[in-house]
Amino acid sequence: MKLQNKTALITGASRGIGYAVAECFLREGAAVAVCSLTEQSAAAAKEALLKAVPAGRVYAQRADVSQSADCEGFVQNAFREFGAIDILVNNAGITKDTLMLRMKEADFDAVINVNLKGAFLMSKAAVKFMMKGAEGSIINMSSVVGQTGNAGQINYAASKAGLIGLTKAMAKEFASRNIRVNTVAPGFVSTDMTNALSEELRAEVLKSIPLKRFAQAADIANAALFLACGDASYITGQVLAVNGGLYV
Ligand SMILES: NC(=O)c1ccc[n+]([C@@H]2O[C@H](COP(=O)([O-])OP(=O)(O)OC[C@H]3O[C@@H](n4cnc5c(N)ncnc54)[C@H](O)[C@@H]3O)[C@@H](O)[C@H]2O)c1
Known part of the structure; x- marks a missing residue:
């Protein structure tokens, strides 16, 4: 197991990519602390994670x-629960798509406040605890x-x-401080976020993906x-693209 004795915080983990990351990390031996927007969705994620990995350690709020x-x-509650914070995945994100002149x-x-400022705020809170350990x-x-731009998504x-x-x-x-910071840049992943797109748009996007499929959330979790x-x-400051060749 690759994350034995590690503690990982994952934001926006009630479904989709965040949930897949939490389950993957749990299977790899990490204790995981997850958050999402509602108490109910956080509790449901905890229940599902413990069903998937009954011996796992999960904190949710x-x-x-x-x-x-x-x-x-x-961050404080997770530290109180587990006594360490080794890994943080800033996954929570939202879209509010429309053309710029209508936005x-x-x-x-x-969108900026959740997707970008959220990562700043959560990282700022977590690094204080991460620095207590030997690495992060x-x-x-x-x-x-974020690499290519997209019409209708200037905020995102x-x-x-x-x-x-x-x-x-x-x-x-x-x-x-031996804290590494990296980015995963997914292409199109089958989750609630992309299920909201029209069938026509999904078919159009699919044509432009060399691997000819949308990613599964597990593909992103593995990265x-x-x-x-x-x-x-020895990897820090990098962008790991997981996009099926959509942008190379
Ligand atoms: N699905 C894709 O194709 C795709 C592609 C590239 C990047 N991403 C990014 O991956 C991440 C996850 O995407 P997804 O498709 O799983 O999304 P999703 O909409 O299925 O899930 C988003 C999660 O974030 C949580 N969340 C939303 N706002 C929050 C907030 N303010 N505070 C805490 N939690 C909040 C939700 O409760 C939910 O758990 C996002 O950052 C998204 O931008 C997704």
């Missing part, structure tokens, strides 16, 4: 990553759209491109596992 008090609270300022702010790994969930693309800059700067700031574990001990 509601926390909105765009609120600094929620981030501080989640409301509030929708721009909301932070993984920010970006997107292919800006937030995801911002995460790449955040990753590189944090990697430089925390390298001396996160690699960056989280000792196999990536």
Whole structure:
């Protein structure tokens, strides 16, 4: 097992990629602390994770990553529960897609606040505890759209491109503490987020993916596992694209 005796925090883990990362890390021996937007969805995620890995150690609570008090609270509770924080996956993310001229300022702010500021707030809260250990790994969930841009998603693309800059700067700031910071940039993944797209758009996107399929959440979890574990001990400040060749 690659994460034996490690403790991992995963945001936005009630479903989709975040849940898959939590289950993967749990199977690899980590104790996992997960948060999502509602108490109910966090509790349901805990129940499902323990069903999947009955011997696992799971802590779950509601926390909105765009609120600094929620981030501080989640990190403190997880530390109290497990006594260490080794890994943080900043996965929580939202979309509010529309063309720029129709985009409301509030929708721009909301996406930046969750996707980008949320990673800043959660990382700031977690690194204080991570520095107590000998090493750490932070993984920010970006997107292919942060690398290429996409019409109708200027808020989302800006937030995801911002995460790449955040990753590189944090990697430089925390390298001396042996805390590695990397980004996973998924392409199109079959989750609730992409299920919301129209059938036509999904078919159109599929044509442009060389591997001819959408990713499964487990494909992304495996990339996160690699960056989280000792196999990536000399990798920091990088963007690992998991996009089926969509953008090379
Ligand atoms: N699905 C894709 O194709 C795809 C592609 C590239 C990147 N991503 C990114 O991967 C991440 C996960 O995507 P997904 O498809 O699993 O999404 P999803 O919509 O299925 O799940 C999002 C999760 O984030 C949580 N969340 C939302 N806002 C939150 C907040 N303010 N605080 C805490 N939790 C919050 C939700 O409760 C949920 O658990 C996102 O950052 C997304 O941008 C997804």
